Amino acid sequence: xxxxxxxxxxxxxxxxxxxxxxxxxxxxxxxxxxxxxxxxxxxxxxxxxxxxxxxxxxxxxxxxxxxxxxxxxxxxxxxxxxxxxxxxxxxxxxxxxxxxxxxxxxxxxxxxxxx
Numbered sequence: 001x002x003x004x005x006x007x008x009x010x011x012x013x014x015x016x017x018x019x020x021x022x023x024x025x026x027x028x029x030x031x032x033x034x035x036x037x038x039x040x041x042x043x044x045x046x047x048x049x050x051x052x053x054x055x056x057x058x059x060x061x062x063x064x065x066x067x068x069x070x071x072x073x074x075x076x077x078x079x080x081x082x083x084x085x086x087x088x089x090x091x092x093x094x095x096x097x098x099x100x101x102x103x104x105x106x107x108x109x110x111x112x113x114x115x
Contacts, residue, residue, distance in 0.1 A: 005077060008049030008086065017049070017088050024114045026106035028098045029069065030090035033114050038084065046081045048073045052091040065091035068100065072107050080111050 008014060021034030036047075050069045052062040069089045081087065095103065 004045050005073065006045045006047045008047050008088070013047075013086065014049055014051065014088060017086050021086070021088075022114050024110040026110050027092075028095050028103045028106040029072075029092060029110070031107070031110040031114060032088040032090070034086045035082075036084045036086060044083060046077050046083065046085060046087065048077060048087045048089065050089055050091070052095075056091055056093045057096065061096050062091070065095045068095060068103065071100075072103055076104065076107050076111070080108060082115070 008017075017032050017034040021032045023030065023032045025031075050066050050073075052065045052069075054062070056062060056065060069091055073087070073089060077087065089107075098106075
């Protein structure tokens with residue numbers, strides 16, 4: 001049984017996770033995690049946000065990177081993610097053409113290390 005995913009959209013949520021959360025960098029992506037307080041109404045959800053900057057390429061490349069990151073999150077977070085955590089997955093230049101199996105390994109490794 002997996003947990004429900006909700007997408008982060010508000011800028012202040014991304015900033016809070018960047019300032020107060022933990023960060024782990026792999027070859028294919030950067031993962032930021034922030035544990036939410038227990039009294040949060042989103043306690044049964046895993047919230048996730050995706051970031052790709054203009055540094056990684058043009059709009060076509062950034063869109064493909066975001067699609068790949070969303071696919072990773074849908075596959076891996078329900079099984080390996082923790083309740084009451086907010087995740088931000090940041091795409092890197094290498095995310096665009098890295099094999100998907102390697103990205104999965106990077107993501108799982110980052111989740112294990114960040115706990």
